[in-house]
Amino acid sequence: MLGKQYKARLCLAVAGVLCASSVFAGTGLEASAAVNAPAVTSAGGWLESAYVTWSASEGADGYNVYVTGESGEKLLDDELIRVYSNGSGQQYYRADALGLSSGNYSFKVVPVENGKEQAGASSFSQTVYVQNHDRSGFGFVNGTSNGAYNADGTLRSDAVVLYITKDTKDSVALDVVTNAKGATTSATGLQNILNLYKKGYDKRPLDVRFVGQITDFDTMEGGDICISGSGDSKRLSCGITFEGVGEDATADGWGLRIKNASNIEVRNLGFMNCDSNEGDDLGLQQSDDHIWVHNCDFFYGYAGGDADQAKGDGALDTKKSTFVTHSYNHFYDTGKSNLQGMKSESTENYITYHHNWYDHSDSRHPRIRTCSVHIYNNYYDGNAKYGVGVTMGASAFVEGNYYRNCKFPMLISEQGSDVIENWDTLKRNEDYGTFSSENGGIIKSFNNYIEGAQSYVTYQENTKEFDAYEVSAAEQQVPSEVVSYKGGTSYNNFDTSAIMYSYSADAPEVAKEKVQALAGRENGGDFKWDFNDAVDDTDYGVNRELKAALNSYETSLVAVGGGSVDSPSEGASDSSSEGSSEAAGESSSDSGAEASSESAGESSSEAASESSSTEKEPETPVEVTSYVHNFTAQGKVSDFFSIVGNLSTDKGTVIYNDKKLTQCLKIESKTSIKFTAASEGQLTLVFGDKDSSIKLDGDAVKETSNVMTLDIKEGAHELTKKDTENLFYMEYVTKGQSQVEEPSTDEPGNEASGEESSEAAGEASSQESASEASSEAAGEASSQESASESSSEAAGEASSEEVNEPVIEEPGSDPEPVDPEPVQETGTWSTKWGKTTYVFPDGTVATGKQTIDGVTYFFKNNGSLIKQDFVDIDGDRYYADSEGRMVTGWKDKWSARYHFNDEGKMDTGMTTIDGNTYFFKNTGKLVVSNFVTIDGNTYFFNSEGKMVTGEMIRWHHKYVFDENGILIEG
Incomplete structure (x- = not known):
């Protein structure tokens, strides 16, 4: 459940990494009479960051917060100070210091009154210890993946810092260098700033810090924020870090895509409810090198159109990229965790996965094509399908991992546990195959702990039908005569070659403890979940309770900014942001974040101060009588409404109260909705069409919008058809009471299904054709994954260049x-x-x-x-x-739209549907944004495929169509 503690996290000191210390409130001088010292309530150290919390003090307008370490005392940026609700009606402050190298640190919290620091009322924390991140893996071979940071964890001296909050996400601004002469162009909004960085002239490192729950931006690329260079040979390489502040930084509803880029770091972010066109929480799309994704939480995305996309598409996918490290990430029941590589990749693409927590995730941990991959010290925790899978000549070194109830720890395509029907007779059944009948690869296995597996067979046990070649020492090579059953490829021994890096692998038991303590966001993030091993170990369906919790997730963040002021010249050796340069401090101010957070900080500071210093009369709770029915989530099941009729999921989508509604009740002649109102009230009906109608107790009611409000008298009532309509949502509220949100559910209808196959627009315009993708989909449909790894992957490789068509x-x-x-x-x-x-x-x-x-x-x-x-x-x-x-x-497939009539037959040619005229090719594909000539007459069909009548302006040219859609001018 949300907020419920899952397995007790180890004290970080036990893991030998860092510890959270006890704290105390104290003052450097006797507090002034006007302002009390804030009460410091906790402090802790993490990985290259630390935090302090405190209760508001009477008389303070805001706070300055300093962090002190070996390099001296530094004033934190105001955006790093936030106000939170504790869930019990009280508020508290928290400040985070980022960019800290390993060592001991302490905090000083100074109240501000009337624009001046009240140093005499300062409070101090005890010392906390900070440890560096684990910079291991291929991401640090022949280059760096530190992004905007130095290798010791401090911010690079010339870095630009941008703060992204819910209030500044679309107003943050920056002047970016856009030509070789140093001229700058101003951009507003994160994606627009990144688009200017794409030109490659601005060499300043960019540190983008996300604060709180961040939903969709006004400007994105197909529902993603995209970090991109201008091409394969012109990669963006200034050094970029995307990071979350504290424990609750969340990318809610959007994805992150990286292409044509080098030296990129992503850390301490939670990804949930992604509904972008690509469908991946985070995707390395193409032509990337030196990428480091670590300490992130990956949750469900919105469902795609394929059976294997009920949990969203890929969580963290990597295509056509090399020198990559994915480490210390936490995957919560993700369906397809890590796709690694495409058919056109090279064995010289080197990737490392280490210390990740695959927490009841289903498959692809990772699923590898062609590449050379080191997979060590991960925790496989109740995985219903498989762990590591290799195909198409891939070489994987799987070392020191802890497998608990992972069905198939390691699989090689078309051999061993992937296809053996009966181990006693070695009967093969290639229909069992998981990987679309692709050629196999080779897995080298060393020192893995495995319990509860259905099958794991080594080369030493069977030289043909094996899952891995087991070695007795990490440096032992795999002989060249060890080849895959299908394809005949051998292991390339990359891990014993000169390309391999230095590292220290933990024992599997130690790795498990370290992963449980450190994987994911800081302190495990603000969203906790406890899986039921007895059920969830083998269940690869959507966990309804988890899905509902994600759908209803809301941050406890109240406001950003502590109302801080410029520090006096004495008492602070450096006014820049926790180790960043003056340039970085200026850039964060230039971004526009400072102004918004100041105002937020002042108001939140005052509110917090008032709440702590002023006694209020307890408010009498209002008893709300509200009955909500969401057809997307509940179908026809209701304790209040008696519903008779047919449901449909092909009548479009409606956004209402920030909810995406995808299932409706068709208002037809046999449809009936009955209910009994205990008292007077209002009934709100949400339809799909702008002009809506209904009969209430036999009386017709019409509305010019899709939201209709009806006054209801006490007694029994019935809704019936006036005109054919599609009803998505109902709510009855007793007169005089306020509306309330319905409890969130996780029915599949809650999720958008618009992107049929997220990887489908992935590789079709690269080197493989769409037909190749299609055959792969069919191949995987009969796999041990019960078709769940099929068509979406195939489609997803349709174009490694994204297709920015309107959804x-x-x-x-x-x-x-x-x-x-x-x-x-x-x-x-x-x-x-x-x-x-x-x-x-x-x-x-x-x-x-x-x-x-x-x-x-x-x-x-x-x-x-x-x-x-x-x-x-x-x-x-x-x-x-x-x-x-x-x-x-309607049906979307392979980036095309089709329509099937009531008999299920596919429409072709000119067709009228729900009052609109469309044109379908002989193949059934809907024509959109194009002219069509039929029997000598020319028509135009818009971006939704609807025939245009009247005037239309296209490319600055005027066209006129008559009432039948025939072009008469233009």
């Missing part, structure tokens, strides 16, 4: 059913190794087109249920969704 959310996409498998009523459903069949009561196996319990399915001649594919029958084309059910309505 159309209406009409909706991918009407995927919620039920995990068809309901058994008359026959028997069975699924084994990804193949689903249906047997009728008379023993006949279903083939062809069949209607079972009112649902239409398609089966191959061998009885296998067709899923996520087109089906051609008697000249008509149909589509079967991820559960094998016939699709009607």
Whole structure:
């Protein structure tokens, strides 16, 4: 549950890394009469950072906070001081010092009154110890991945610091050098600043610090923030760090994408609810080197259109990149954790994964093509599918990891545990294969602890059907005669070559403890979760409680800024930000962050002071009677409304109260919604169309917007059809009471399904064709992962260059059913190794087109249920969704949009749907943003595919279409 402690984190001192110390409140001088000394409540050290918390003091307008170490005393930036709620109606302050090298530090908190420090009322913390980050792995070979920082953890002297808060994310500004002569251009908004950095003329390191819960920006690239150089040969290499401040920095709803870049660091951020076009929480897209992603938390994203995207697409994917380290990250039940490499990659792409916590995540830890990868000291904690997987000639050195109940710790494509049906007879079944029938690679294994695995076979046990070649010492090489069953590739022994780095691997048991103590955000972040091993170890479905908690997550951050003032000349040796230069301090001011945080700080300081110094009458709680029904989350199940009718997920999406609604109740002749109001109140109805209508107790009501509010009298009522509508949401509130949020749920309908296959737009325009991607998808659909690693990966490789086409959310996409498998009523459903069949009561196996319990399915001649594919029958084309059910309505696939009529037949040509005219090619693809000539007449279909009538301006040219859409001028 949110806020619930999962496994007790080890004291960091036990891990030999750092410790949080006790603190005390004290004063350097006797406090003045006007201002009391703040009460320091805690302080602690972490990895190259430390923090202090305190309660507000009476009379203070704000606070200055200093951190003192071996290099002297430094004043913290105001943005590093924040106000939080403790959940019990009280507030407290917290300040974080960043950019600290290892050593002992202490804090001084100085109240500010009337613009002046009250030094006599200062409070001090006890000493805390700070440890450096573990800079190991390929990210530090032949270069650096420190970003805006030095190797000792201090900020580079010429670094620019930007603070991103919910209030400054779109107003932060910076003058960026944009030509060789040093001319600058001003940019506002983070993505616009990065776009100017992309030119490569500004050589200043950039440190972007995220404060609190950051939702979507006004300007992004397909729902991502993108760090990019201008090309493969012109990589952005000034040194960039994206980092979170404290324990609660969260990227909520957006992803981070890195391409054509070098020397990039990402740390201390939580990624959740990503709904970008690419679909990855964090993606190294192409042409990157020296990237370091560490101490981040990765949670569910929004569901994509494929069966394996229920938890979102990739958590942390790496493509066409080398000299990369991914370390000390925490993956919470992610479905596809780490895709590593694409078909066109080189074995000279070197990557390290170490000290990551794969916490009940399902697969891809990592899933490797071609590359040379060192995987050591990770904790595999209850993984329902597999750990490490290698294909296409990849070489992986898997060392010192701790495997607890990981189904298949290591897999090589098309051999060993990947395809053996019966180990006693060594019977192979290549339909079992997990990796789309790709050629295999070789895994070198050393000193791994494995418990609870279903299967793990070494070369020493079987020289053909093996999962890994086990060595007795890390420096031992794998003989060249050890080759993969399919492809015949051998291990390249990269780990004993000159390219290999120096490192010190922990024993597996020590690695587990260290990972539990240090992986993820500072102190484990502000979002805690306790998995139920008995259930979650083998369950690769969406954890509904976890999903609901993520959907309803809200930071406890109240305000940013402590109302600090410039420090006096005496008492502070340096007014810059905890080790940053004056230039860095100026740039953070120039960004516009200072002004906004000052005002926030003043108001929050006053509020906090008042709350601590003024006694208030306890407020009488208001009893709210509110009944919410969210069709996306609840379907037709309600304790208040009695609902009869049909649900649909292909009627577009609606955003209401910051919620994305994707499932609706179709208002048809048989639809009925009954309820009994205990007293007078208001009923709010949220429809899909701007012009909405309904009948209340037989009386017609119309509204010109999609939100309708009805006055309700005490007694029984019924809603019925006036016109055909799509109803997404209802709320009844007793008269005089305030509205309340409905409890969050995690039904799959809560998530956007617009990006059918996030990797699909990944590699198609690189070296492989879309058809190759398609065949891969089909291959993986019959794998041990029950089709969950199939089509989205294939599609995802369609173009390593991102496709910045507009995302159309209406009409909706991918009407995927919620039920995990068809309901058994008359026959028997069975699924084994990804193949689903249906047997009728008379023993006949279903083939062809069949209607079972009112649902239409398609089966191959061998009885296998067709899923996520087109089906051609008697000249008509149909589509079967991820559960094998016939699709009607809109469907997105392979970056194209299709429509199927009420009989499931794919539309082609000119077609009218819900009052709008569309044109579909012979292949069924919807024509968008283009002219079409039919029988000598020219038409135009807009970005949603709708036929245009009237005037249209395109590329500064005027066109006029008559009421039938025929071009008459232009």
